[in-house]
Amino acid sequence: MNWFFPLSKGSGPLPPLNSLQQQRQRQIESLKAAHPSLAEIQKDVEYRIPFTINKSTISVNILLPPQFPQEKPVVSVFPPVGHHLVDSNNGTMITSPLITNFGMHSDLGKVIQSLLDEFWKSPPALMSGTGSAGYPYMYKPPYPSPAFHYGPRHAGPSQTPPPGPGAAPSPAPLPHPGVDVPHGPPRAPAPYGLITDLPLPVPTGDSQAGLNGHMYKMPDIPESFSELSDMNLTQLSEMSENEDVLLEFFVSLPQLKQVTSDKEELVASIVEMAKKNLQMEPQLEGRRQDMLYKYDQLTQMKAAFETKMQRQHELSESCSLSTLQARLKVAAHQAEEESEETAENFLEGRTDIDEFLTNFMEKRTVREVLKSPSLPQQKSQRGEAATVYKHPRTISPQSLDNKALSSVLWSSGLGVSSAQLLKRNSRLYRG
Known part of the structure; x- marks a missing residue:
C-alpha cells in the first residue's frame, strides 16, 4: 500500500x-x-x-x-x-x-x-432539478469510476418544478461508465473529495414490511375488471350512485377476498403464537429464577475469589526474594552472635568443652548455611561445613589439645590463639 x-x-x-x-x-x-x-x-x-x-x-x-x-x-x-x-x-x-x-x-x-x-x-x-442538467456544478471525471455507477439523486415530488414553456426534457438514463457521452455546457469542477453520485434508497411497491420485519405481498391488481365490462350503463350508473352496490361489488373481488383470507390466517397464527407464549411463561419464569440464583452464586464466588487473590498477593509478598534474603540475613546474624557468645562463655570457663563443641559447631554451621545466597551454594556450603566442622560426637574432648582446639576456633572465624587457651586452663586450674 x-x-x-x-x-x-x-x-x-x-x-x-x-x-x-x-x-x-x-x-x-x-x-x-x-x-x-x-x-x-x-x-x-x-x-x-x-x-x-x-x-x-x-x-x-x-x-x-x-x-x-x-x-x-x-x-x-x-x-x-x-x-x-x-x-x-x-x-x-x-x-x-x-x-x-x-x-x-x-x-x-x-x-x-x-x-x-x-x-x-x-x-x-x-435545490430542485434532476439529473446533471439540474446541477451545473457537476463535472465529468477524467477517468471512469471503477465501482458501480449510480445515477444522480432523484428529486421528490415537492422538489420537482412545474413544467413551463421553456422546461427542458427529462434527461435520458445514464450509460455505462465506459461509454463517453457529451455532458452539455462546460461546468465548474466540484469541490475536492465531494461524492456526487450516491444513490437514494428506492422503496419497493410490491411488498410492505410489518413491525416485526415480515414481508407481505399484496395481490396483483389488474388494470381492468372484466366484471365491469359485462355490465350495462344502467348497472354502472346504479353502482356509481349507490354505495351499497359499489361496496358489495368491491367485497366480491377475488383480490379483496384473498386479503381477507390472509388476514384471518394471520390473526389465527398470532393467537396460536400467543397461546404458546403463555404456555412457556412458567418455564421462562423458572429459567429466570435459575439465572438469578446462579448470578448470586457468581457474585459470592467472585467475592471469595477476590479475597483469596488478596491473600495470595500478601503471601507472595511475604515469600518474595527480597523478603527471604532479609530474613536469612537476620537469622545468620543471630546465629553468629549466639556462636560468639558460646565461644566467649567457653573462654571464660563458664562451659566445658563438651557443651562448647555441641553448641558452637551447631551455631556456626547454621550461620554458614544461612549466609549462602542460593540453594546450590547452600548445598555446597553444607558439605564444606561438614568437613570443616565435624560433628561433636566424632570429636573426643581428650583428643583435643590446646593447639588443635585453637585451630578449630581460628577456622571458625574467632581468631583464638593457643596462648588464650593456656590462659583459660591456668585460670581453671587456679580456681
Whole structure:
C-alpha cells in the first residue's frame, strides 16, 4: 500500500512537529472533540459531518489546505442547497463570515458547530432539478469510476418544478461508465473529495414490511375488471350512485377476498403464537429464577475469589526474594552472635568443652548455611561445613589439645590463639 501512503526512506524517528503543524493538530482535535459523528475521509486533510434536517441528509465537507490554519479551510455541503450561508451560484460552497474570516486563533470545532446551529435555526432548502442538467456544478471525471455507477439523486415530488414553456426534457438514463457521452455546457469542477453520485434508497411497491420485519405481498391488481365490462350503463350508473352496490361489488373481488383470507390466517397464527407464549411463561419464569440464583452464586464466588487473590498477593509478598534474603540475613546474624557468645562463655570457663563443641559447631554451621545466597551454594556450603566442622560426637574432648582446639576456633572465624587457651586452663586450674 505504499502507493497510497508513501513511507519515508529513513528508518529513524519522525522529526518533531513545527509550530504550524502543532496548531493544525490542535484544530483537528478540537473538531473531533466537538463532533463525535465526524468521518475522516483523508487523515489530517478531509473530514465529513452528516446531519439530517427535514428528513434530508446533508453532508458538510471540510477540506484543510496544506498551510492550514494559516490558510482558510474549504467548507462545502452536499447535496446543493439554498441558504444565506451558501453560495447561490453552485449551492455547495459555504461563504459564511466565520469561514472567510478564519484565522490562526480561530477554533475550527466551534466554527463548524456555529454553522450547524445556523442550519438548524434556518433549515436549508434542497435545490430542485434532476439529473446533471439540474446541477451545473457537476463535472465529468477524467477517468471512469471503477465501482458501480449510480445515477444522480432523484428529486421528490415537492422538489420537482412545474413544467413551463421553456422546461427542458427529462434527461435520458445514464450509460455505462465506459461509454463517453457529451455532458452539455462546460461546468465548474466540484469541490475536492465531494461524492456526487450516491444513490437514494428506492422503496419497493410490491411488498410492505410489518413491525416485526415480515414481508407481505399484496395481490396483483389488474388494470381492468372484466366484471365491469359485462355490465350495462344502467348497472354502472346504479353502482356509481349507490354505495351499497359499489361496496358489495368491491367485497366480491377475488383480490379483496384473498386479503381477507390472509388476514384471518394471520390473526389465527398470532393467537396460536400467543397461546404458546403463555404456555412457556412458567418455564421462562423458572429459567429466570435459575439465572438469578446462579448470578448470586457468581457474585459470592467472585467475592471469595477476590479475597483469596488478596491473600495470595500478601503471601507472595511475604515469600518474595527480597523478603527471604532479609530474613536469612537476620537469622545468620543471630546465629553468629549466639556462636560468639558460646565461644566467649567457653573462654571464660563458664562451659566445658563438651557443651562448647555441641553448641558452637551447631551455631556456626547454621550461620554458614544461612549466609549462602542460593540453594546450590547452600548445598555446597553444607558439605564444606561438614568437613570443616565435624560433628561433636566424632570429636573426643581428650583428643583435643590446646593447639588443635585453637585451630578449630581460628577456622571458625574467632581468631583464638593457643596462648588464650593456656590462659583459660591456668585460670581453671587456679580456681
